[in-house]
Amino acid sequence: MTEVPKAFHPHPRSVHDLLFAPGSRGVLIATSRDPDAKRTFIVTPPPESYLDGPAGPVAIKIPVTVAAASAISRETRMLMALGEAQLGGLEPTVPRYLETLDSYGLPAVVTTVVKGAPMSVAYHRWLHTSRRQPVAKDFALAGGWLRHFQRATAGDRGRITWAREVADDVRSRWPGHPRLEAAQVRLAAADRQLKSYRTARTMVHGDYWFGNLLVDNGRITGVVDWENGARAGWPLRDLVRFALSYCLYVDRHTRPGHPVRGHRGLRRTGFGAGIRYGLLEEGWLSDLVRLYLRRGLDGLGLPSALWYGAALAGLGEIAATANDDEFAAQHLELLADLPYWPLADDLPRS
Known part of the structure; x- marks a missing residue:
């Protein structure tokens, strides 16, 4: 019994x-x-x-x-x-x-109760995301905690099938969506990149964004809201989710159509402009995003050049799992509009 x-x-x-x-x-x-x-x-x-x-x-x-x-x-x-x-x-x-x-x-x-204030409190303070130093500190804090957590909970290694699993979930949620096939092409490209490699499965938070990280005295003192967690999942999920969510809201306090303070070339134009900027454009935010992702991949024993394929899969996961249909659909459309690769010389050699 x-x-x-x-x-x-x-x-x-x-x-x-x-x-x-x-x-x-x-x-x-x-x-x-x-x-x-x-x-x-x-x-x-x-x-x-x-x-x-x-x-x-x-x-x-x-x-x-x-x-x-x-x-x-x-x-x-x-x-x-x-x-x-x-x-x-x-x-x-x-x-x-x-x-x-x-x-x-x-x-x-x-x-x-775990002490600390959500990282989102500082994130939304005036000019916080307009300056490199505080943003770099946020990425360092999030990446440092995550690397320790993944090492502590690492289990059996397996070939990475995450992008293919995400593609299946996206197709199940969005049958008939006009941008579905374009999104599937991007996820297939991510799968071709990721499936050649193996990594340990770890415990996964599942919604590792700055609103769920508590900070006190310059360190992470709490990680909350584990309802989307997994006992044994792909560690890339948490790594990518933080970077995507951080970029998503950098234009939140900017009027539509106007330039975003501190980020040359970025304007608030439609959904996900910050994500596109962080993944594809040149600037200190893009440098920090790629550095954070590459360090996280290195900590998992994976080639750092896998960062873009992982980001595509992360966008697909949000499109497949977000509980708000509009928010999920916006990520699907953003994914469908992104290029397969950011730069030809940034591809992994497998």
């Missing part, structure tokens, strides 16, 4: 038992209106609420929709797996699973 995991105990206590316990104090820190919308509270429960947990605050993530409940269940399983992994010095940066509560028949998860 299969043992029921602690996270899915058939009779968990109610979320109200913790939120409204005598002496409990809390604050709502995040909410959304997405299809998988959730509300996140930081709560200081009564002392000794968790005999094997923290004496201070805990985080409670409560689903608003059935889709959100599914995401919370996925995150719970991932957090339990992370709790069993040997993360070494990274362990304090990952929330620890404590309990699953009942929220009107849906699961709510309770975890420890």
